[in-house]
Amino acid sequence: xxxxxxxxxxxxxxxxxxxxxxxxxxxxxxxxxxxxxxxxxxxxxxxxxxxxxxxxxxxxxxxxxxxxxxxxxxxxxxxxxxxxxxxxxxxxxxx
Amino acid sequence: xxxxxxxxxxxxxxxxxxxxxxxxxxxxxxxxxxxxxxxxxxxxxxxxxxxxxxxxxxxxxxxxxxxxxxxxxxxxxxxxxxxxxxxxxxxxxxxxxxxxxxxxxxxxxxxxxxxxxxxxxxxxxxxxxxxxxxxxxxxxxxxxxxxxxxxxxxxxxxxxxxxxxxxxxxxxxxxxxxxxxxxxxxxxxxxxxxxxxxxxxxxxxxxxxxxxxxxxxxxxxxxxxxxxxxxxxxxxxxxxxxxxxxxxxxxxxxxxxxxxxxxxxxxxxxxxxxxxxxxxxxxxxxxxxxxxxxxxxxxxxxxxxxxxxxxxxxxxxxxxxxxxxxxxxxxxxxxxxxxxxxxxxxxxxxxxxxxxxxxxxxxxxxxxxxxxxxxxxxxxxxxxxxxxxxxxxxxxxxxxxxxxxxxxxxxxxxxxxxxxxxxxxxxxxxxxxxxxxxxxxxxxxxxxxxxxxxxxxxxxxxxxxxxxxxxxxxxxx
Numbered sequence: 001x002x003x004x005x006x007x008x009x010x011x012x013x014x015x016x017x018x019x020x021x022x023x024x025x026x027x028x029x030x031x032x033x034x035x036x037x038x039x040x041x042x043x044x045x046x047x048x049x050x051x052x053x054x055x056x057x058x059x060x061x062x063x064x065x066x067x068x069x070x071x072x073x074x075x076x077x078x079x080x081x082x083x084x085x086x087x088x089x090x091x092x093x094x095x
Numbered sequence: 096x097x098x099x100x101x102x103x104x105x106x107x108x109x110x111x112x113x114x115x116x117x118x119x120x121x122x123x124x125x126x127x128x129x130x131x132x133x134x135x136x137x138x139x140x141x142x143x144x145x146x147x148x149x150x151x152x153x154x155x156x157x158x159x160x161x162x163x164x165x166x167x168x169x170x171x172x173x174x175x176x177x178x179x180x181x182x183x184x185x186x187x188x189x190x191x192x193x194x195x196x197x198x199x200x201x202x203x204x205x206x207x208x209x210x211x212x213x214x215x216x217x218x219x220x221x222x223x224x225x226x227x228x229x230x231x232x233x234x235x236x237x238x239x240x241x242x243x244x245x246x247x248x249x250x251x252x253x254x255x256x257x258x259x260x261x262x263x264x265x266x267x268x269x270x271x272x273x274x275x276x277x278x279x280x281x282x283x284x285x286x287x288x289x290x291x292x293x294x295x296x297x298x299x300x301x302x303x304x305x306x307x308x309x310x311x312x313x314x315x316x317x318x319x320x321x322x323x324x325x326x327x328x329x330x331x332x333x334x335x336x337x338x339x340x341x342x343x344x345x346x347x348x349x350x351x352x353x354x355x356x357x358x359x360x361x362x363x364x365x366x367x368x369x370x371x372x373x374x375x376x377x378x379x380x381x382x383x384x385x386x387x388x389x390x391x392x393x394x395x396x397x398x399x400x401x402x403x404x405x406x407x408x409x410x411x412x413x414x415x416x417x418x419x420x421x422x423x424x425x426x427x428x429x430x431x432x433x434x435x436x437x438x439x440x441x442x443x444x445x446x447x448x449x450x451x452x453x454x455x456x457x458x459x460x461x462x463x464x465x466x467x468x469x470x471x472x473x474x475x476x477x478x479x480x481x482x483x484x485x486x487x488x489x490x491x492x493x494x495x496x497x498x499x500x501x502x503x504x505x506x507x508x509x510x511x512x513x514x515x516x517x518x519x520x521x522x523x524x525x526x527x528x529x530x531x532x533x534x535x536x537x538x539x540x541x542x543x544x545x546x547x548x549x550x551x552x553x554x555x556x557x558x559x560x561x562x563x564x565x566x567x568x569x570x571x572x
Contacts, residue, residue, distance in 0.1 A: 014364055016177050053170045053369040061374045065112050065149035068119035071133045079139060086128040087227075087236040090179045094228055094235075 003032040096334075097298040100326040101306075102255035102291060106268065107246050108278045109222065109286035110153045116221050116245035117144030117187065117373075124284055128238035136243035138183030144372050146171075150245040151194070151376065153277040154219050155386050157247055158195030160271050160393065161214050167378045169194050171219070171370040179237050180223035188248075190367045193218035194378075200251075200271075202263040212264050213252040222246050247277075253292070253303065258319040265289065265315060266417075270394050274419045279458075282314055289318060294339070295329045304329070305339040309353055311346045321346040325353055397422055405435035414443050420458035427464035433471045441467055445485050449492045461495040469498045480558055483507050510556045519552040520565050534570060542566065 005024045008031065012019055019027055070076075073086070082089040115122055118135035135142045158165055169192050173185040198214030224242035228235050249268065255261050269280040269287060280287040289312050294304035309325060312318045329339050344353040392400075394416040401412040415425045421442060428438040446467070450457060470488055473479040479487065479502065487501055502508055510516065523545060524531060533541035549562050 014175075014366070054371065054374050056374065058374045059377045061145060062148035062151065063119070063145045065114050065147050066119065067114050067121045070120045070131050073127075073129050073132075076129060076132055076137060079137070084236070087238055088129070088179075088182075090235050090237060092228055092233045092235045093179050093226070 001032065001035050003028045003035065007031075098295045098326070098330050099298045099300070100256060100293060100295055100322070101253045101303060102261060102293050102322065103253035103306075104249075104251045104255070104261065104264070105290040105292070105308075106249045106265070107222075107288045107290075108157075108249065108272060108280060110150060110245040110247060111276065111278050112147055112149045112153065112245055114147055114149075115243035116147050116150050116219070117243055120243065122244045124286075126240050128236075129240065131240040132242070137239050138181075144187065146373055146376075147245065150219055152386060153245075153275075154194045154217065154247050155378070155383070156275050156390060157249075157272060157277050158198065158217050159383075159387060159390060160275055161195070161198035161200055161217065161249070163195040163198030163214055163217060165378055165383060166192050166194055166196065168192065168375065169378060170375040171373045172367045173370050174220075174365045174367055176365055178223075179235060180226050180242070182224070182237070182239060182242065186221060186223065187370050187373065188220035189218035191369070194376075198249075200264060200267055202260060202267050204257075204259045204263045206259065208260065210254070210260070212254045212260075215250045215252050217247055217249045220246050220248060253294075258322040261291070261318060261322065262315050265318070270417060270419070274391055274393055276391070288312075291318060291322060291325075293322065293325050293329070295326055295333070304333075305341050307339065307341065307353075308343045309346050310343060310356065311348075313348065317346060317348050320351060321353060324351065328353070394419075394422070401425075401435075405429065405439075407435060407439055411436070411439040411443065414447075415439060418457050420456070420460075424457070424464055424467075428468050428471070431464060431468040433468045434475070437471050437475075438467065441471065441488075445488050446492075449489065453493075460492075462492050463495050466491060466495055466498055473498070473502075477511060477558055478509050479507065480509050480556065482559075483509070483555060506554075507556060509558050510553050511558060511561070515553065516549075516557060516561060516565050519549050519557075520562075520569050523548040523552060524569060531570065542570075 005028055008019070008024050008027050011031075077083040077085075077088065080088040109122075112122055114120060115136055118133050120131045120133050120136055123131065135144055155165055170189070171187050172190045174188045174190070175185045177184050193216040195217035196215070198217065200212045200214060201209070202212055203209050222241050222244040224237055224239040226235050226237055251264070255264065265287075272278045272280050278286055282288070291309045291312060292306045293309065294306035296302060296304045307325065307329070309321050312321055325344070332339055340355075343356040345356045346353050397416045398409075398412045401407045401415060402409060407415070414421070416422050424446075425435075425438055425442060429435045446462070449455075450460065467488070470479070470484050474481055474484050487498060487507060490496065490501055491498055527545065527548065530541045530544055534545070545566050546559070546562055549566065550557055550559070553562075
């Protein structure tokens with residue numbers, strides 16, 4: 001599959017990334033190499049094979065609707081990139 | 096040219112489970128920011144979400160009640176987007192195999208139009224967190240208490256033509272989900288949210304116009320006004336020779352207008368793929384039969400039964416079955432032996448009056464069926480007159496106070512003593528000879544005055560029929 005620089009631009013928008021103009025050609029080449037790996041799978045004949053949505057033969061894994069204590073907020077917020085005493089803080093993002 | 100408005104709805108309903116969809120954090124509303132969160136619902140690396148069995152049960156119940164087909168092999172998908180209301184950068188939802196397809200909702204509008212609204216699909220997904228944008232700093236605060244609260248999204252076909260039909264559908268949907276007990280459907284708390292997809296086309300045309308999606312509609316009134324506004328806006332654009340842009344628009348309730356939020360032409364590409372953390376679901380016929388058995392009696396069925404079994408007029412049956420809490424209350428009073436029509440009159444009159452005066456929902460009131468049943472039996476036994484009973488009702492309503500205690504504490508029992516009545520009539524007649532003269536010369540009004548005076552004499556506690564009779568007898572003697 002051919003990856004063009006336009007496709008790199010489009011994927012950049014979706015991923016909120018801003019590659020430098022001079023990086024785009026290299027990214028296109030690398031992405032193309034990665035995607036071409038999938039061609040290995042395409043060589044297999046999958047006619048008549050049921051599509052699989054999960055790799056393990058398990059189903060209906062559920063839990064009862066019983067509340068457990070949540071994580072104390074102080075501990076939770078230790079994982080935040082930035083925080084105040086009550087909340088995670090992120091750069092302003094208005095849709 | 097005459098234009099036709101075409102509308103489809105996407106309704107998000109928060110399910111009334113105790114815990115979130117993929118973790119055991121509470122779903123309770125309110126709570127200080129980020130106190131109902133854990134590593135799963137805040138998307139920490141290495142965590143494993145596990146589906147809440149109640150979410151599946153509620154979604155299947157809703158699907159059966161909306162006459163839909165249940166998908167026997169069902170799974171979840173990831174909807175990828177980068178916005179901080181979802182810390183995982185994707186929402187676990189269902190795209191390829193939603194739990195329910197092809198439902199039907201029959202509606203009847205206020206003006207009498209009857210039609211079937213087709214349900215395209217119903218799927219399960221997780222709610223997002225709440226963002227508060229700092230007005231001064233370049234900063235957004237994230238509260239993930241709502242993140243992971245279970246939702247069902249119910250998507251209709253573009254079957255609506257008027258705001259009236261939309262409201263009729265939403266009222267029906269709300270009542271159905273409340274009857275099922277799967278959601279409390281409170282718009283003000285966001286447990287029922289509705290996005291409106293709307294386009295216009297020349298009347299009679301079979302082709303759909305370009306649609307816009309409206310968000311932030313927080314009340315039925317806002318929905319009706321937004322539909323009127325957006326239809327007009329699109330018609331004006333087309334008549335000016337411009338075109339409608341496919342986009343998401345935000346309704347501003349204060350400005351009474353919609354505003355563009357984001358253009359659909361610009362990268363709304365969610366890159367859906369199967370959710371690898373949640374194994375697929377297989378819904379057996381046995382499971383469905385079990386759920387079907389648990390479905391409560393729905394409003395339409397009660398509507399017919401109330402007329403047949405209790406002899407109620409259609410209007411009463413509609414009012415009582417409109418809200419599950421009222422229907423339950425009614426049935427409980429009837430089971431206690433109260434006359435059904437009396438109970439209905441009390442509910443539609445004083446009870447609903449109290450609810451609207453206090454801004455309460457029927458399901459939140461303290462009043463017990465036993466209290467109303469007691470009042471009705473006292474009136475029937477002639478121990479309380481109807482006007483006094485309404486006063487007692489209003490006094491005990493808030494706390495479900497004891498009727499008999501209140502009546503004896505305030506000396507309100509009806510006076511059925513014939514001697515006391517006769518004495519009062521005597522006293523009023525001798526004090527008002529002019530009124531008696533007036534009545535005899537044909538002024539019917541004077542009769543009412545005499546009744547009022549006797550009632551006052553007995554401090555409102557007399558049986559009105561007995562007073563009427565006593566005065567008639569005296570006038571005719």
